[in-house]
Each structure stands twice: as C-alpha cells, then as structure tokens.
Amino acid sequence: MPHFTLPVSPDGYLLQILLGLRATDMAALQAAGQPIPAPLHARALLDTGTDRTAVSTSLLRQMGVLAFGSVETHTAGGPVTVDLYRVSLSVPSPAGGIDPALAHPEWVVTEFLHAPPNIDVLIGLDLAEKWLLILDGPGQRFTLCF
C-alpha cells in the first residue's frame, strides 16, 4: 500500500497540501480573459474533531472561489454558519509528486473562520476517512497510507 511517514510537529499532525481552483473555475476565468491563480501551498492539521475539511477564509479569498452553499457548524466557540466552497485539493508526497489517490479535482470544504496564523486548513473526517492513518506517539511520527 503506498504510504509516507511524517514527523509530528509541535502543532500536531501536520501535512502540506496544495489548494487550487477546479477545472470549471479555471475554464471560466480563461474564457473571461482573467488570470488563473497558481495553486497555493497550505499547512493542514489532521483534526478528528472536524467533520468536513475547512480552509481559512484568507486562503479562500486569495483563491477567489465562490460560495455555493452554507452549513451549520458547532465550533469550540459555539454554533456558527459557514459557507461551502468547491476547490481542488491534493496532498503531495514529501519526496515530490502527487499520487492520483491523493488528488481531488473537486472537493467540498467549509470556511475555517478565525484560523490561527500557523494553520491554514483543518483536514476533517471527510478526507481522513479515505486513508489508513498510523499514529506513532512514542516515535513522534505518523504514517499516511492510501
């Protein structure tokens, strides 16, 4: 089974991910003669307390994606309505390259309101449940199998 192993950081189980526009959005921008923003690298925290992957409001604005729905969420600060967005999302291997199993051309994410400066994305159960995760506490590392 393909896999890679990463160290546990002081912030927790962190991954680097790539966020970009969907092909449909890129085609629409191209047709309108507008520039297509490059994919963004983001620091993503595996968070089993989050149901749907959430992306910081500032990154969503940078990408120029448009809301296509909203959902009620229960956050640590209480209930809040957040918007839903469609993005492309992939997890590059630390050695380089992106396995097709870790590339999602269209993934629905929520807005991550009040994201701290060191975390751009919360990887929720919607994504994490696609993987086999081995958390090695004593070894301070984790392995993502896909």
Place this chain on the structure above:
Amino acid sequence: MQDPYVETIHYSELPDLPPERVLARELATYKREAGRLIAEGHEGRWVLIKDDAVIGLWETMKAAADAGDRQLGRVPFMVRQVLTRERVLRQRYV
C-alpha cells in the same frame, strides 16, 4: 432512527444570515420554501437557489452544483439538501 449523538437542526430554526453575507438571500429563500418542498415529496433531494428563486431540484449535490455552473455561470448560488432536520457539523479545533 435518529442518532442521539448527532446534533441536528430543524430547517425553520436555521439562523438568518446578516444581509452582508453573500448567501443571505438564498438562505432566506430556502427557509421560506423548505416546508413546501418537503410537503411535495422532495425531502432528500438537492435544491439550487439563486437570490429569491428556486431554480430546480436534483438527486445529488454535484448534479445541482453542476447545473448552477451551467445555468448561472461563475456567481455565488446556494445548493442545499432539502431536509426537515439537517446535521450540524463539528469543527472543534481550538
């Protein structure tokens, strides 16, 4: 049977969005129309809403969203599953 550990909310109790929020009108439209859509047997289907108008209903979120892309272009719109009670998602990071 509803899972007692999964938090849900009745459509009529969805909080209104402040007018400056991008989908405030669409959410108000959904709250106004949801009872009728459920009564007409559309529970579980996905509705596409733009401003004050229900554009149509589809069987999946993707089908409704793709229809929004095709019919409305690259503008904000609302796709929502028609449900009497919808799930409240957890986002617990502190």
